[in-house]
Amino acid sequence: MEASLDYGIRTVFDGSMQEAEAAVTEALKEVGFGVLTRIDVAETLKKKIDLDRRPYVILGACNPRYAAHAIEHEEEIGLLLPCNVIVYQDEQGQTVVSAIEPLRMFELVDRDDLRGIAGEVKGLLQKAIDTIGRKG
Numbered sequence: 102m103e104a105s106l107d108y109g110i111r112t113v114f115d116g117s118m119q120e121a122e123a124a125v126t127e128a129l130k131e132v133g134f135g136v137l138t139r140i141d142v143a144e145t146l147k148k149k150i151d152l153d154r155r156p157y158v159i160l161g162a163c164n165p166r167y168a169a170h171a172i173e174h175e176e177e178i179g180l181l182l183p184c185n186v187i188v189y190q191d192e193q194g195q196t197v198v199s200a201i202e203p204l205r206m207f208e209l210v211d212r213d214d215l216r217g218i219a220g221e222v223k224g225l226l227q228k229a230i231d232t233i234g235r236k237g
Contacts, residue, residue: 111199112234128229134162157189200226
């Protein structure tokens with residue numbers, strides 16, 4: 102496991118992009134999240150602007166219970182949902198997995214009643230990322 106970034110929770114996975122994506126999807130499922138969206142950034146950039154880059158995938162992860170609770174308290178919170186998780190290959194060829202740090206993201210909202218939700222979501226995402234680090 103690696104230290105958290107200022108705005109993300111990060112680890113290096115000892116395996117391929119495909120293995121990391123499958124492992125993080127399963128780890129997220131174990132803590133109550135589902136992956137709603139998958140964006141293959143490298144593929145999209147190649148198709149749209151003929152740019153070659155290392156593999157990079159964005160997964161939109163959601164825990165329905167927490168999302169519903171947050172939306173009930175703040176309709177516009179959907180602008181910050183779902184929680185993004187990225188899987189990419191860095192310059193050294195390592196597979197990196199990072200998740201958004203919800204407490205930092207929710208600072209934009211500046212509502213005390215939502216900080217508890219963000220803290221709980223952070224704990225779940227941290228657990229999933231920690232699991233990936235141990236399996237990798």
